[in-house]
Structure formats: C-alpha cells, structure tokens
Amino acid sequence: MSCQNCDGERVINASGRCEDSFTASIDNNEYEGSVPKDLGIGGGEFIEFEYCLDCGQIQGDFPLGKTKLERSSDDDDEEEEEDDEL
Ligand SMILES: [Zn+2]
Secondary structure, eight states, X not given: OOOTTXXXXXXXXXXXXXXXXXXXXXXXXXXXXXXXXXXXXXXXXXXXXXXXXXXOOBOSOOSOOOOHHHXXXXXXXXXXXXXXXX
C-alpha cells in the first residue's frame, strides 16, 4: 500500500486495544471511554489506523465530519445525548 499523500511505500498499520481507557481532547472538551468511531482511528475497544512514516499522513477519508466530541462543548454530561441543538 502506498501513501495517499506522498505515494511513499512506508505506510505502517498501528493498532492497540485500550478497551474503555481511551482519552481524547479538543479545545476544552475531554473524553474518556471506548474509542469513538467518528474519529477515524478505529472504534470500540481498539485504536487502529495507518500512517506514513515519510510524511506523517494518516490514511483515510478526510476531512471527517464534526465529531461528537466537538458537539458536546456546552454540556458536562458524561453520556452524550443525541439532541442536536445547532
Ligand atoms: Zn506519505
């Protein structure tokens, strides 16, 4: 497989099982739990993604749509509810 950005051949597949110990933050939003599927780096118990050792490009379909982590900026509830107020 060659890199979608630079056509280099040094694309590595990385994965790890983190169960519900995954954390992520963006702006002031912090998340801890299972891996959200909308971040493009796996989902559920596993982080999994491929990236290029030459240019650093993560392989996948980007840009991604707005994630739940970004949407939950105004509420402190741990459980995100799906009502879109935007
Ligand atoms: Zn590359």
